[in-house]
Amino acid sequence: MAVPSEKTNIHTKIIGKNIIRYSSIESTNAAAKEIAQKGTVQDGTVILSKTQTKGRGRKDRKWFSPEGGLWFSVIIYPDLEPDRAMLVTMATSAAIVEGILRYCNKESQIKWPNDVLIDKKKVAGVLTELHAEKGRLEYMVVGVGVNVNNRLPEELHETATSIKREIDSEIETESLFKNILRVMDELYRTLIAGEYEEIRERWLAHTNMIGKKIKIHEFDSVRTGVVKGIDKSGGLLVDIDGKRTVILSGDIEIL
Ligand code: BT5
DSSP, X not given: OEEEEEEOOSOOSSTTSEEEEEEEESOHHHHHHHHHHHTOSOTTEEEEEEEESSOBOGGGOBOOXXXXXXXXXXXXXXXXXXXXXXXXXXXXXXXHHHHHHHHHOOOOEEETTTEEEXXXXXXXXXEEEEEEETTEEEEEEEEEEEOSSOOOOGGGTTTBOOHHHHHTXXXXXXXXXXXXXXXXXXXXXXXXXXXXXXXXXXXXXXXXOTTOEEEEEOSSOEXXXXXXXXXXTSOEEEEETTEEEEEOSOEEEEO
């Protein structure tokens, strides 16, 4: 059930000036896409839900979203070339890391393309979806899932964690939410001002992948290489068999 949208006092300029809250929903990304398609909503509108019954990851994977976590999606209409869309995911990952650091005083790292890890375990994920027509971005939906105080299922205990588990104390989800939105707002404005280099630098400041040996799992192949950096659109630069290669999608395993 939706609660009427709310004008907030979080002092951002674009992201989160309008927040639509649900207690339960299938997926905030799915709801955001539906709203964005109608084209009637303010840039930076946020859809937030206490739980999701059909939370999604990339490639329609299931995203576990019980009560106690932070599950939201942001609708944006950026004036950006579609092949730079990855920068939005990068800015969002950096905002999650900085929000967690500011509010919880806990370090985390970005793992390309869309994970945030604490001690090698996934604490947050980003799902960016876009609609482009005739080479122009019509809208983007940026979904953010952060394990805050929620439990995780047995099958994820090895690979995932929550902030509560890492710092051994309960976190006020709403305050963390506001902190993340404030950084997202700052970085989104940086992005639409065309300061792509600043986004790249903020991202690089929060990753420890550079120089690491990785495995790249693609559709039907696995390749091994060494991470050298990211290119100006957010592609991962990897040396594979001595040859510099740009990876644009895929699942990465850090060795
Ligand atoms: C992601 O996908 O990491 C993107 C997750 C985005 C979730 C947000 S929540 C709000 C918004 N609404 C949505 O419906 N989605 C977004 P991916 O990289 O494909 O990772 C998915 C994989 O992470 C799954 O296959 C599981 O292995 C694992 N996983 C599932 N739930 C998890 C959780 N709560 N925490 C950590 N890992 C999880």
